[in-house]
Amino acid sequence: MTQMNVKTDDEILSENSMTASSPVTQEAPRPTFVTRGVDVFYGDKQALFGIDLDVQASGVTALIGPSGCGKSTFLRCMNRMNDTIDGCRISGQILLDGEDIYDDQVDVVHLRARVGIVFQKPNPFPKSIYDNVAYGPRIHGITSSKSELDDLVKHSLEKAGLWGEVADRLDEPGTGLSGGQQQRLCIARAIAVQPTVILMDEPCSALDPIATARIEDLMGELREQFTIVIVTHSMQQAARVSQRTAFFHLGELVEVGATADIFSNPVEQRTQDYITGRFG
Amino acid sequence: MEHQHIVREFDEELKKLDNLIAELGGLAERQLAGAVDALVRRDAERAQEIAAADQRLDDLEREIDELGIDILIRRQPMANDFRVVIAALKTSSILERIGDYAKNIAKRTIALSQMPAIGSVRSVQRMAESAQSQIKVALDAYLTRDAELAQDVRIRDQEIDSMHTSLFRELLTYMMEDHRTITAGTHLLFVAKNLERIGDHATTIAENLLFLIHGAVPDDPRPKNDAAHYTIVDQNDVVSTASHVSDGEDEK
Numbered sequence: 001m002t003q004m005n006v007k008t009d010d011e012i013l014s015e016n017s018m019t020a021s022s023p024v025t026q027e028a029p030r031p032t033f034v035t036r037g038v039d040v041f042y043g044d045k046q047a048l049f050g051i052d053l054d055v056q057a058s059g060v061t062a063l064i065g066p067s068g069c070g071k072s073t074f075l076r077c078m079n080r081m082n083d084t085i086d087g088c089r090i091s092g093q094i095l096l097d098g099e100d101i102y103d104d105q106v107d108v109v110h111l112r113a114r115v116g117i118v119f120q121k122p123n124p125f126p127k128s129i130y131d132n133v134a135y136g137p138r139i140h141g142i143t144s145s146k147s148e149l150d151d152l153v154k155h156s157l158e159k160a161g162l163w164g165e166v167a168d169r170l171d172e173p174g175t176g177l178s179g180g181q182q183q184r185l186c187i188a189r190a191i192a193v194q195p196t197v198i199l200m201d202e203p204c205s206a207l208d209p210i211a212t213a214r215i216e217d218l219m220g221e222l223r224e225q226f227t228i229v230i231v232t233h234s235m236q237q238a239a240r241v242s243q244r245t246a247f248f249h250l251g252e253l254v255e256v257g258a259t260a261d262i263f264s265n266p267v268e269q270r271t272q273d274y275i276t277g278r279f280g
Numbered sequence: 281m282e283h284q285h286i287v288r289e290f291d292e293e294l295k296k297l298d299n300l301i302a303e304l305g306g307l308a309e310r311q312l313a314g315a316v317d318a319l320v321r322r323d324a325e326r327a328q329e330i331a332a333a334d335q336r337l338d339d340l341e342r343e344i345d346e347l348g349i350d351i352l353i354r355r356q357p358m359a360n361d362f363r364v365v366i367a368a369l370k371t372s373s374i375l376e377r378i379g380d381y382a383k384n385i386a387k388r389t390i391a392l393s394q395m396p397a398i399g400s401v402r403s404v405q406r407m408a409e410s411a412q413s414q415i416k417v418a419l420d421a422y423l424t425r426d427a428e429l430a431q432d433v434r435i436r437d438q439e440i441d442s443m444h445t446s447l448f449r450e451l452l453t454y455m456m457e458d459h460r461t462i463t464a465g466t467h468l469l470f471v472a473k474n475l476e477r478i479g480d481h482a483t484t485i486a487e488n489l490l491f492l493i494h495g496a497v498p499d500d501p502r503p504k505n506d507a508a509h510y511t512i513v514d515q516n517d518v519v520s521t522a523s524h525v526s527d528g529e530d531e532k
Contacts, residue, residue, distance in 0.1 A: 235358060236356060239358075263358050263359060264358075264359060264362070264363075264495055265359060265363075265494075265495030265496070266359055271359075272359050272360060273283050275359055276285070276357065276358050276359050276360065276361045277285050277286050277287060277290065277358075277361075278282075278283040278284065278285055279283065279286065
């Protein structure tokens with residue numbers, strides 16, 4: 001049986017840092033999202049109410065909650081995907097590494113390169129596998145030569161665990177891949193522009209269990225290098241892949257904590273009711 | 281007030297788990313009461329029945345195991361649901377073990393009924409009453425999810441520990457005075473040890489409930505008072521406790 005032992009964020013972070021690269025090659029601290037009093041309206045309807053949430057740089061943060069609870073809305077605020085929705089208003093602060101991402105000075109295209117997103121349904125461009133991955137680096141001028149771009153495409157596909165399966169058919173259309181492969185191609189595409197954060201909006205809900213396991217395995221590797229925030233309807237998936245879990249309900253952030261604590265002994269009754277299947 | 285699951289069958293399965301624990305617990309209580317009653321009345325026939333009835337407890341434990349594992353596999357329970365299943369699995373094996381101790385007392389009763397009675401049986405009976413009460417309260421606490429009652433059970437176990445220590449001395453003294461009592465005395469020593477273990481198991485049931493409610497076992501050590509392990513009775517009937525004894529090394 002577990003002893004009474006609630007981990008602090010620092011402890012969770014230090015556990016994660018032990019699995020990271022050696023101290024000598026340690027990278028610069030990764031970005032952290034800090035949100036304060038975030039309200040979101042779609043027209044007259046308020047979708048989020050005063051969200052205060054710190055997303056840890058290290059590891060995977062899972063956002064869970066019933067449909068319509070605001071978790072996807074919140075995720076889409078984090079790289080300003082909601083800007084494209086008519087009538088959507090956002091107030092409060094969302095800071096990425098201390099910088100307000102809703103500041104007028106912020107270049108949204110640049111922000112979305114820093115904060116990549118992977119959607120529920122794999123959405124590769126109707127282009128070759130190579131061009132799917134090379135698209136972002138070309139737009140952002142990340143590479144200066146063809147061989148450098150080739151290397152980046154290869155590296156990104158390797159990181160996404162797809163290289164071995166597509167190395168000999170890079171010029172074939174990305175849409176010809178299986179669903180799971182397409183999703184990993186989308187992850188490679190996000191990685192190629194060298195983001196620091198990857199948002200995932202139910203990335204496995206259209207995939208079979210094997211393809212899901214591959215994505216989850218991949219997340220385990222990617223969290224060493226990227227801050228990952230995942231929205232998922234599968235509580236088992238949240239429990240498997242994340243180190244921190246935030247529970248949303250009716251537009252409110254009800255509870256956030258270490259994943260092991262949320263799923264074994266949540267503080268709030270609403271969290272308990274949701275994760276044990278008592279309301280939906 | 282606990283809300284119901286959206287899947288109502290899940291509520292029924294958890295309820296059934298508790299009902300089976302109640303049934304197994306009731307049987308364990310009756311087995312113990314029957315075994316002690318047979319011991320006091322020197323009733324070998326009754327003891328035989330008690331020993332034979334143990335199979336039903338084994339069957340019930342298996343049934344609880346199967347249901348608990350089935351729930352874990354099919355429902356993948358979270359949070360308090362998960363703890364309900366884990367606590368039930370652990371508690372069922374404890375209740376089955378209590379049944380085994382009762383069966384062992386019954387078997388010894390068959391032997392004891394064939395030899396002259398010794399006075400310590402009354403002390404054993406008092407100890408058994410205390411153990412029975414502990415099990416009853418622990419089960420009541422478990423089935424009504426009463427954390428306060430469970431804490432009482434944890435604290436009260438030291439009474440049984442004290443009785444065990446004094447009964448140990450008493451039996452040793454009898455045996456030194458009259459070697460013809462050694463066989464009966466030894467059997468009673470084992471009976472007393474069984475009762476002491478049953479008392480420990482009652483506290484474990486209480487701790488299982490505290491885990492079920494709070495998600496953690498209490499980290500304060502529960503009070504213990506069993507010094508029988510260290511007791512020495514010398515040739516001159518002088519009773520002492522071994523000098524190197526340090527606190528807190530009792531088995532759990």
